[in-house]
Amino acid sequence: MADPAGAAARGAAPGRVPGRRRTARAGRHGGESPTAAIARVTRLSGGELARELGAALGRARAGVPLVEALQDIADHTSLDPLARFIDGLLVAIERGTPLAEVLRAQAADVREAGKRRLLEAGGRKEIAMMVPVVFLVLPVTVLFALFPGLISIVSLAR
Numbered sequence: 001m002a003d004p005a006g007a008a009a010r011g012a013a014p015g016r017v018p019g020r021r022r023t024a025r026a027g028r029h030g031g032e033s034p035t036a037a038i039a040r041v042t043r044l045s046g047g048e049l050a051r052e053l054g055a056a057l058g059r060a061r062a063g064v065p066l067v068e069a070l071q072d073i074a075d076h077t078s079l080d081p082l083a084r085f086i087d088g089l090l091v092a093i094e095r096g097t098p099l100a101e102v103l104r105a106q107a108a109d110v111r112e113a114g115k116r117r118l119l120e121a122g123g124r125k126e127i128a129m130m131v132p133v134v135f136l137v138l139p140v141t142v143l144f145a146l147f148p149g150l151i152s153i154v155s156l157a158r
Contacts, residue, residue, distance in 0.1 A: 034093050035066055049082070067093060081110045 032040065035057065042054040056069035067090050074086040085106055092102045 034089070034099065035060060037099070038066075052077075081113065084109075 038053055038057050042050045042057060045053075052073050056066075056073050059069040059072075060066040070086050070090055074083045074090075077083055085103075088102050088106050089099065091097075092099045
């Protein structure tokens with residue numbers, strides 16, 4: 001099974017997980033089974049993640065339990081949000097609890113993690129942008145401010 005965290009999918013897949021969750025959640029509100037909800041997600045979506053879900057669904061239709069097919073995706077991925085999503089989905093399926101609330105909470109968690117990553121990246125960029133200011137602009141400004149005073153002191157000392 002291909003890893004959904006391949007070079008092309010690594011950057012795009014985490015952003016798509018909340019959307020897939022919304023689609024699955026909408027189906028679960030309509031009374032669909034987990035298998036039907038996953039089928040709808042794969043039908044309405046594109047990309048590596050949808051292909052992986054479709055492959056798991058195909059294995060489930062071939063006789064492998066859906067829980068096992070989904071667990072294989074979680075085991076073979078290096079994307080933490082996807083693994084958490086599948087784990088939450090599996091727990092909800094095994095316990096028979098409504099998936100809508102589980103998926104809603106997980107989508108909110110992924111959005112918050114994305115915001116956190118964005119803020120951390122912004123903080124690193126802010127510090128990187130301060131380096132030229134501190135080492136180039138500030139010394140030149142200080143030199144312009146002190147140079148006339150130094151000239152005056154030198155001329156008075158003569």
